[in-house]
Amino acid sequence: MSRESEADPSGEDVLPGALPGALPGTLPEALRAELVAFRRDLHMHPELGNQEFRTTAAIKARLEKAGLKPRVLAVGTGLVCDIGPVGAGGDGVPVLALRADIDALPIPDTKTESAYRSTVPDRAHACGHDVHTTVVLGAGLVLAELHRQGRLPRPVRLVFQPAEEVLPGGAADAIEDGALDGVGRIIAVHCDPRVDAGRIGLREGPITSACDRLEIALDGPGGHTARPHLTTDLVTAAARVVTDVPALVGRRVDTRAGLAVTWGRIECGHAPNVIPQHAELAGTVRCLDIEAWRQAPDIVVAAIDEVANLHRAKSEITYVRGVPPVVNDADVTGLLRDAMVARRGEAGVEGTEQSLGGEDFSWYLERVPGAMARLGVRTPGERTVRDLHQGDFDADESAITVGVELFTAAALLDAATRSH
Numbered sequence: 001m002s003r004e005s006e007a008d009p010s011g012e013d014v015l016p017g018a019l020p021g022a023l024p025g026t027l028p029e030a031l032r033a034e035l036v037a038f039r040r041d042l043h044m045h046p047e048l049g050n051q052e053f054r055t056t057a058a059i060k061a062r063l064e065k066a067g068l069k070p071r072v073l074a075v076g077t078g079l080v081c082d083i084g085p086v087g088a089g090g091d092g093v094p095v096l097a098l099r100a101d102i103d104a105l106p107i108p109d110t111k112t113e114s115a116y117r118s119t120v121p122d123r124a125h126a127c128g129h130d131v132h133t134t135v136v137l138g139a140g141l142v143l144a145e146l147h148r149q150g151r152l153p154r155p156v157r158l159v160f161q162p163a164e165e166v167l168p169g170g171a172a173d174a175i176e177d178g179a180l181d182g183v184g185r186i187i188a189v190h191c192d193p194r195v196d197a198g199r200i201g202l203r204e205g206p207i208t209s210a211c212d213r214l215e216i217a218l219d220g221p222g223g224h225t226a227r228p229h230l231t232t233d234l235v236t237a238a239a240r241v242v243t244d245v246p247a248l249v250g251r252r253v254d255t256r257a258g259l260a261v262t263w264g265r266i267e268c269g270h271a272p273n274v275i276p277q278h279a280e281l282a283g284t285v286r287c288l289d290i291e292a293w294r295q296a297p298d299i300v301v302a303a304i305d306e307v308a309n310l311h312r313a314k315s316e317i318t319y320v321r322g323v324p325p326v327v328n329d330a331d332v333t334g335l336l337r338d339a340m341v342a343r344r345g346e347a348g349v350e351g352t353e354q355s356l357g358g359e360d361f362s363w364y365l366e367r368v369p370g371a372m373a374r375l376g377v378r379t380p381g382e383r384t385v386r387d388l389h390q391g392d393f394d395a396d397e398s399a400i401t402v403g404v405e406l407f408t409a410a411a412l413l414d415a416a417t418r419s420h
Contacts, residue, residue, distance in 0.1 A: 023342050024151055025142050025408030027401050035138045035404070036397050038062070040116035042130035046104030046123040049163030049170060052077040055102050059137060059160055066144050070158075073177045078102060078162035078170065080179050083143050084155030094184020096414045097157040097370075098407050099361060100136035101129045101164035110391035126393040128191025128377060133160060135189060135375070135403030142408050154415035157183060161360075167213055167322045169360025175367065184418075185332050186370035187410055188361050189403050192352070193385050195376030197396035200340050200406065201352030202373055204333045206325045209258065210293035211358025212285040213320040216241065216304060218268075218313045222277035231275045237311035238268045238279040241304060248303040258288030258356070259296055279313075286356050290324050297321070325354075326362045329369035335417070336373050339409035344402075357388075375403050 027035075038058070047055050056077045063070045063081050070081035082095070104125045109118035118124045136158055146152040159179045163170030180186070195201050218241070220232025246261040253259045261283060268279035285300055287293040297319050308315035340348045352374050361372055377395035378385065386393045 023409050023412050024146060025412060026405055027138065027142065031138065031141065032401055035134050035400050038137065039130050039134040039397065039400060042133060043116050043125050044119050046118050046120055046125045046130075048106060048123065049103040049166035050075065050077060052102050052162050055133070056160070056162075059102070059133065062137060063140060063158075066141050068140070068144055073162070073174060073179075075162065075170075075173045075177070078174060079160050080174070080177075081140060081158040082155055083140060083158070084147050084152055093154055093418055095155050095157045095182050096411055097159050097180070097183045097186040097364075098136045098139055098411075099159040099161060099186055099188040099364065100132040101161050101170070102133050103129060103163050103165050103170070105165060105389060107389070108391050111394060114394065124391060124393075126390060127165070127388050128375075128393070128395055129164065131191050131375070131377065131395050131400060131403070132189060134400050135407065136160065138400065138404035139407035139411070142404060143411055146408075146412075152411070152415070154411075154418065156411050159186070164360050167211075167320055169323055169363060171360040171363040175363060180364060180367050183368055185335075185414065186364050186368055187332060187336060187407065188370070188372045189375040189406070190359065190372055191377045191388070191395055191399070192374035193378050193387055193393070193395075195350065195352070195374055196378050196380045197376050197399045198344065198380070198402060199348050199350055199376040200336070200373040200402070201350050201376070202328075202333055202337055202371075203352045203354065204328055204330045206288060206290070206327050206354050207352065207372055207374075208326040208359045208362070209354065209356045210285075210287040210290065210296070210322065210324045212296065212322040214261065214283050214285055214300065215318040215320070216281040217316040218279040218281070218308060219277060219316070220313045222275045225273045225275055228275060232312045234276050234279045234313060235268050237308060237313040238266060238281060240311060241281060241307050242266060244307045245300070245303045248306070249300055252299050252303070253292045253295070254289075256289070257292035258286070259292050259299070260286050260356075261300060262286070286358070288325065288354060288356075290327065293324055323358045323360045324362045324366065326359050326372050327365055328371040329365070332369050332371035335410055335414055336371055336406065339406050339413055340373075342409050342413065343405045373406070375399055
């Protein structure tokens with residue numbers, strides 16, 4: 001799905017509409033082609049969270065080929081790599097970190113006509129993590145070359161994080177292993193199939209939502225459907241939990257917090273004339289507001305217990321804490337905006353709304369200021385939106401160049417801004 005780029009007279013390739021000469025760090029054609037091939041290789045060999053051994057090895061090998069010294073995380077997958085002086089900027093100036101997530105999803109790839117369709121059954125890079133990984137890799141290679149030329153004033157850290165799709169997310173492992181040591185700011189992108197390639201979406205403040213997982217077991221004496229009064233009617237109890245709990249929760253917090261319980265699974269009974277003794281439900285709890293998210297477990301569990309007790313059902317609740325909202329720092333969001341304007345002009349930036357999706361990039365932002373941009377991956381003019389977490393998801397590969405040049409510009413502007 002690549003589009004051809006224009007060539008800058010100086011010999012460096014630039015994207016259509018870019019502002020050549022404003023900043024170094026645009027992609028030469030040979031590296032552009034290599035990165036597309038790298039992304040396609042990852043796409044064909046997706047690996048689930050904490051199993052990304054091949055992916056980690058491929059990233060490590062390419063960074064080492066460039067003369068860098070990546071370090072694999074203690075969990076065995078994922079890695080970090082410093083470019084420039086190691087530590088807190090060498091002169092006390094904190095490092096800028098570029099983060100990518102490297103894991104795939106447990107769903108089949110349905111792009112039957114694609115030459116780079118997943119070769120692994122029931123596994124697919126259907127959230128664009130292969131693009132994120134390639135963008136950070138490409139930015140690292142460009143920045144390493146600028147460093148060799150003496151044109152990178154401040155160090156940059158590459159963070160390739162495993163297991164973003166596994167609650168509460170692999171960010172915690174990366175942080176525990178020192179990924180944020182010496183880091184003052186961190187930036188990331190996430191593919192957005194609603195935004196055209198060549199553009200990014202930005203928002204100050206919350207850009208994603210909190211996301212937790214909820215599992216419930218209901219138990220009680222079953223019996224014959226002819227005598228429900230002698231049983232705990234678990235089918236009715238489960239149905240009431242499904243309908244009443246979201247309503248109760250919605251009345252116990254400010255509606256502007258967007259606290260929502262949504263069910264994804266319900267299992268109860270096997271025969272039409274038998275009231276079962278056991279029922280199971282599972283779903284997610286999502287929240288737009290971080291303070292309401294902190295209160296969510298108590299509110300949701302209390303609502304479940306109330307409904308279950310009303311129907312004489314014993315409830316066992318597993319509430320799995322997930323991730324808080326990604327809250328973009330205003331200054332770092334401004335850095336991404338300035339970087340994109342330097343590369344593409346004002347037309348390269350658009351506003352974006354807060355998503356109800358969860359992202360463990362939020363854990364980094366609990367420690368240091370940072371921001372995530374939405375990276376446009378829709379081919380301009382294409383009417384079909386290949387949504388995230390769907391088997392037919394794909395990306396316009398020109399977005400890789402956009403992401404690399406966004407990150408290199410951000411690194412250079414960040415260095416210039418904080419050098420005084």
